Amino acid sequence: MVQLNFDSFPVLETERLLLRKITMEDAEDIFLLRTNEEAMKYIKKPKLRSVNDAIELIKVMNSPDxxxxGITLKNITRIIGIIGYHRIVNEHYRAEIGYMLNPQYWNTGLMSEAITKVIGFGFNEMKLHSIEAIIDPKNMASRKILEKFNFIKEAYFKENFFFEGEFFDSEVYSLVKK
Ligand SMILES: CC(C)(COP(=O)(O)OP(=O)(O)OC[C@H]1O[C@@H](n2cnc3c(N)ncnc32)[C@H](O)[C@@H]1OP(=O)(O)O)[C@@H](O)C(=O)NCCC(=O)NCCS
Incomplete structure (x- = not known):
């Protein structure tokens, strides 16, 4: 079975980053990130209206399922991005990965560092067998990073996602454990 009961919440370290639990003290940073127009362009989730919404979101993010x-630069506690697994299907050893970074840090290789670590964590610690990613076909940056990490495009769904009065296409990518 997929392992989600860790003795303590994991802190993952890369050359430049610490990936750690998101707490209520991060509400302001989560609010800034999730209201950033550029970062949210292809993420079809309702925009946060207040820091209170961010607090509610952090509760959801910390659900046991x-x-x-939170992605932080080493020695700076502020959150510059989010990465993780949701929609974990225990019986199939599969989970969906999601990630976003403050645009200020795009194209710096930071997300590649974070994804490398989180993929390793997924396969080795959580015991996943496959990792899924669902993207808006227009999201070139997200496609590029998935391809860089050898995710394979497995499906293209036409207008399968309804958001704010419109239907959108999606692409499904996956990476199977070697
Ligand atoms: C997707 C995202 C995390 C990628 O972050 P990033 O900062 O570009 O990541 P990296 O710097 O590690 O770059 C990864 C690779 O993608 C390439 N890339 C990034 N943006 C690109 C773009 N718009 N077009 C083409 N290639 C791009 C980089 O050149 C790099 O390739 P390389 O290592 O071979 O040079 C970032 O764009 C983001 O946060 N977007 C908003 C949130 C989002 O859409 N998340 C995904 C939801 S499915």
Missing amino acids: RIQL
């Missing part, structure tokens, strides 16, 4: 990590 998922693992969401």
Whole structure:
């Protein structure tokens, strides 16, 4: 079975980053991130209206059925991104990965560092067998990073996602454990 009962919440370290639990003290940073127009362009989730909404979201992020990590630069506690697994299907050893970074840090290789670590964590610690990613076909940056990590496009769904009065296409990528 997929392992989500850790003795303590994991802190993952890369060369430049610490990936750690998101707490209520991060509400302001989560609010800034989730209201950033550029970062939210292809993420079809309702925009937060207040820091209170961010507090509610952090509660959801910390639900026992998922693992969401705040991305911080080493020695700076502020959150510059989020990465993690949601929609974990225990019986199939499969989970959906999600990630976003403050645009200020795009194209710096930071997300590649974070994803490398989180994929390793998913396969080795959580015992996943496959990782899924669902993207808006227009999200070139997200496709590029998935391809860089050898995710394979497995499906293209036409107008399967309804958001704010419109139907959107989606692409499903997956990475199977070697
Ligand atoms: C998707 C996202 C995390 C990628 O972050 P990033 O900062 O580009 O990541 P990296 O710097 O590690 O770059 C990864 C690779 O993608 C390439 N890339 C990034 N943006 C690109 C773009 N718009 N077009 C083409 N290639 C792009 C980079 O050149 C790099 O390739 P390389 O290592 O071979 O040079 C970032 O764009 C983001 O946060 N977007 C908003 C949130 C989002 O859409 N999340 C995904 C939801 S499915």
